[in-house]
Amino acid sequence: MAADATAACLACGAPTARVLDRVFDTRFGIDALFDIARCTACGLEQTAPMPAPGELGAYYAAHYNFGGESGTTYTGLRARFLESGLYRLWLALDGDISFHARPGRGRLLDIGCNEGRGLSLYARNGFAAVEGLETNPVAAAAARRRGFAVHGVELADFRPTEPYDVAVLSNVLEHALDPAVMLRDVARILKPSGEVWISCPNAASWLRGLFGRRWINWHVPFHIVHFTDATLTQTLERGGFATIERDQATPALWVAHSTIAAATAHQGRPTAALRKPLVVMALMALARGALFPLLWVANRSGRGDCLLRIARRAKRASSEADAPS
Numbered sequence: 001m002a003a004d005a006t007a008a009c010l011a012c013g014a015p016t017a018r019v020l021d022r023v024f025d026t027r028f029g030i031d032a033l034f035d036i037a038r039c040t041a042c043g044l045e046q047t048a049p050m051p052a053p054g055e056l057g058a059y060y061a062a063h064y065n066f067g068g069e070s071g072t073t074y075t076g077l078r079a080r081f082l083e084s085g086l087y088r089l090w091l092a093l094d095g096d097i098s099f100h101a102r103p104g105r106g107r108l109l110d111i112g113c114n115e116g117r118g119l120s121l122y123a124r125n126g127f128a129a130v131e132g133l134e135t136n137p138v139a140a141a142a143a144r145r146r147g148f149a150v151h152g153v154e155l156a157d158f159r160p161t162e163p164y165d166v167a168v169l170s171n172v173l174e175h176a177l178d179p180a181v182m183l184r185d186v187a188r189i190l191k192p193s194g195e196v197w198i199s200c201p202n203a204a205s206w207l208r209g210l211f212g213r214r215w216i217n218w219h220v221p222f223h224i225v226h227f228t229d230a231t232l233t234q235t236l237e238r239g240g241f242a243t244i245e246r247d248q249a250t251p252a253l254w255v256a257h258s259t260i261a262a263a264t265a266h267q268g269r270p271t272a273a274l275r276k277p278l279v280v281m282a283l284m285a286l287a288r289g290a291l292f293p294l295l296w297v298a299n300r301s302g303r304g305d306c307l308l309r310i311a312r313r314a315k316r317a318s319s320e321a322d323a324p325s
């Protein structure tokens with residue numbers, strides 16, 4: 001990787017400059033190095049080189065392969081916890097980054113619903129209908145067994161019979177090869193005043209500075225774009241949305257994961273400790289208990305680890321959101 005100019009900005013086409021090199025996946029052990037490049041014009045940060053769609057598809061097939069795990073002690077305990085009042089209390093303290101406790105009305109679509117754990121929680125929050133979109137057939141089948149309609153197509157090809165009031169993109173938008181295109185597809189399936197509820201890592205997080213290349217949220221090459229509050233706003237506008245609420249959170253789980261990655265991750269080797277519930281939970285308790293004031297200040301000062309955003313479909317005239325489909 002000789003040149004500093006890595007690629008054109010996927011948002012505006014301006015040149016980018018490398019801000020971090022030799023970043024590797026600290027979760028699954030993918031044996032490849034990437035750079036993080038920042039647009040010299042709009043400031044958007046992206047993974048470089050950008051993986052080709054086919055290459056990315058192979059990575060997903062190998063590593064995001066939900067295999068239908070159920071009926072184990074762990075999944076049983078997890079299900080009971082998620083249904084408990086204790087979980088709601090935890091969300092109030094730690095931050096509700098998947099909108100599991102946010103009330104709403106009408107029709108909700110969870111984009112990338114996986115095996116449907118979120119669907120069960122959204123269904124308790126006032127919606128008349130809760131549906132999912134999931135292209136992994138094993139995960140989609142698991143979500144359907146919970147009693148939900150789950151559409152097994154790509155968002156770009158999805159033509160619902162009835163539009164939605166709310167679309168959830170919980171840690172999904174940063175995976176898109178073109179987030180503005182994804183948002184325009186979301187706008188297309190929403191009612192005129194429909195909302196998108198977004199969470200994604202914050203590339204201006206203080207944990208990015210603390211952990212450097214080992215920050216768990218680089219997650220290259222799965223994370224294509226690394227948003228800040230400002231670049232998320234720009235992307236939403238390009239995608240046909242106007243922000244109506246914004247917040248930040250620093251989940252104790254993410255602090256625990258970055259800590260484990262910093263201590264134990266090696267290029268090309270899966271980080272086994274991320275899969276050890278007792279290690280993770282002990283670190284989460286430590287983060288939530290001991291760092292509470294620090295995390296609170298970080299969230300209030302724009303340096304939290306997760307961006308939370310509620311945005312409404314913009315009016316027809318002001319966007320390309322209604323391009324013919």
Ligand SMILES: [Zn+2]
Pocket residue numbers: 009010011012013014039040041042043044
């Ligand atoms: Zn740009």
